[in-house]
Amino acid sequence: MIEKNYTFKSILSELIIGYIEEKRSIGYKYIKSASHLKNFDTFLAKEHLMEKNLPKELVLLWTNKRFNETEGNRSNRISIARGFAKYMVRLGYDAYILPAASVTIDRYSYVPYIFSEQELKSIFIVCDNYPSSDISPNRHLILPLLFRMLYGCGLRISEALKLECNDVDLKQGTLFIRNAKFGKERIVPMAESLTERCRQYLVKVHNLKSCNPIYFPSPYGGHYDEGTIYNLFRKILWKAKISHSGKGPRLHDIRHTAAVHCLKKWVINKKDLTNLLPFLSAYLGHVDLRGTQHYLRLTADLYPHIIDAVEQDYSFLIPEVPYYETN
Template structure:
């Protein structure tokens, strides 16, 4: 049976079908999840109830660890039934939610560092006061703009350093990102303020009409190395009074901060994240919504004041397992 043609036949079949359709409507392919829920559907058929509810006994029996089963495989079932249970509760049905504290989740060793608004301001103050370097007379200008581009557009550092002059439309304020992660290309609109900064920067730095030159040229005219910018970034953090633990913050955390701050702003303004997440996903260059939705979980975890709103209105958009880009 094709994964998109799964038919649910248990007493909760209609709700299971509705949940799968909801997941796909917000951008998930939801193939594996649907297959797991079909297994749950079969399990429920063995012990049918007369009312539409998902009892604790059914959840625990279906998620019980099987002989020689890995934690990862079991977590897949737990994640699927947790999402479905939250969906049922949102619709007013009784459902048992498997406690997240009991799930063994494999995470990356590095947790994203999300800069506060004050820290971002302090970083930019440090950048704007960065001294002119005799050896690299444009370094301070490169830093001023590239850091604002990383945070203001959510770019990866490699994407910013790969930009050629022809990739930056100074008239329309659009960046053309080529050969990004996963081989994707995309257009990234900038704010008018950032676009004007790009124009001013170009007038000061670009002295020729060679459109294939790097937009952020190194002192020798080639491409800056990520390690060089990272070293300068660590110096900026120190001047901004932000501690570096040896593992972070990293340049990539400016991208994380952009995504989380954007989501926080949307939630506070009452925006419909189900409609906006696909746009943010495209803007960030994600393959699908999963990478973007993990930022929603991080947003809810970091800002308790908006957690209730996120859980109430967008719980179906929050993934169970949290993992974040490392490059």
């Protein structure tokens, strides 16, 4: 780690080390950012800062655009300076916090579409009443469970379509997700109501005569193609009177919605997100907490009535630059 190869020397060295340790304790690898903070520490020492505060003039001097520096790199430095200043203020020190508008770069322009509870209800009603088809005899049975599973378990569509019958444990009420993104595997618990739907589905689709191991079999016996499900999703949105324009809503937005609704419920119920975020991260199969924490930003942005609670209690968990996984 960077702090083992470098001796912090400024008067804020203990605070900088504490900030790095806090970030890592909540799931960040924080290697590149720690390198920036090492440079910040060197800068503060050269500027002969003598008191444990962070004055505006030094913050502005350090975050000025450098010769041949990309906007992305400068945005990173600004974001780190803001985060560290917030950390200092939280601990009772005086520190200048750059305005949020100072972070100018948006690396991921797509903002997820978060379905309302009423929109989800409409989607499920359309799925429940989807017509049967001679060409695809199980489609009307697959869609109601598939879309409830995407939301109820926060699955990626690829994870759901790869499920095999042995991956669905009706006794434990769990799904075994294998060969997921980043090569990860995980066990995902289901609500009892969803487990019961799986039991009914098993009887109707995978009866004693069926030997197909694929849980959601296509009419041709193999896995459903994601493109086929997406086309059906477009039709479902139209029937549910939910507008589809531009880039969204996308199938993956059901997963985003599951995460945001979960966080919203936790905030309203005053749960300790510091302890719960790692569980949500594992549940969603994130490689680290970064993606999960950005859902917290999105939750605060979408629901004005809880934004004060989120910003007051968990501002240190919310990253500066928006990031949302795309698959």
